[in-house]
Amino acid sequence: MVERTTPSFPxxxxxxCGRTLPAxxxxxxxxxxTGPGAARRYLMRFLLPVIPVLMLFLLVPGPNWMGxxxxALLYLPLIYFTIALMYVYRRSRLIKHGLDPDLADSDARQRGAAERLDYERRHGRA
Known part of the structure; x- marks a missing residue:
C-alpha cells in the first residue's frame, strides 16, 4: 500500500481541529x-466558522443595529487576536508535526536579508 502525501477529507x-497528520x-x-496563501488559509479557518454562531445575535429582540x-464587539477582538497569534500558532503546528519551527518566519527573514543586501549595495558596503 502506498502512503498518502495529502490528507483525506476526514x-x-x-x-x-488540531490533530497531527502522519509523517x-x-x-x-x-x-x-508556510507556503503561498498560508496566512489567508489560517484566517479563514479561524474567522469564518464563528460567523454563523455570531448571527444568533440577530435573533435578539430589538433593532438590527444592536445585533x-x-x-462586532466579539468579532473585532477575535480578528485582532487571530492576526496577533498567527506566528505562535504556525510555530506550534510546525513543532507538533516534527518540522523546524523557524520555517514559520522564513519569508520575513528572506525579505529582511534582501533589504539588508540592497541597503549595503546602495551605501557601498557590499
Missing part, C-alpha cells in the same frame, strides 16, 4: 503552514 477536518504528509503540512453591534 484527516483534513481533524487537521483543522508522510509533512511536506503538505509545511506547505499549508450587529453585539456581533
Amino acid at each position: 484527516q483534513r477536518i481533524g487537521y483543522v 508522510s504528509m509533512s511536506e503538505w503540512v509545511r506547505n499549508d503552514l 450587529f453591534a453585539m456581533m
Whole structure:
C-alpha cells in the first residue's frame, strides 16, 4: 500500500481541529503552514466558522443595529487576536508535526536579508 502525501477529507477536518497528520504528509503540512496563501488559509479557518454562531445575535429582540453591534464587539477582538497569534500558532503546528519551527518566519527573514543586501549595495558596503 502506498502512503498518502495529502490528507483525506476526514484527516483534513481533524487537521483543522488540531490533530497531527502522519509523517508522510509533512511536506503538505509545511506547505499549508508556510507556503503561498498560508496566512489567508489560517484566517479563514479561524474567522469564518464563528460567523454563523455570531448571527444568533440577530435573533435578539430589538433593532438590527444592536445585533450587529453585539456581533462586532466579539468579532473585532477575535480578528485582532487571530492576526496577533498567527506566528505562535504556525510555530506550534510546525513543532507538533516534527518540522523546524523557524520555517514559520522564513519569508520575513528572506525579505529582511534582501533589504539588508540592497541597503549595503546602495551605501557601498557590499
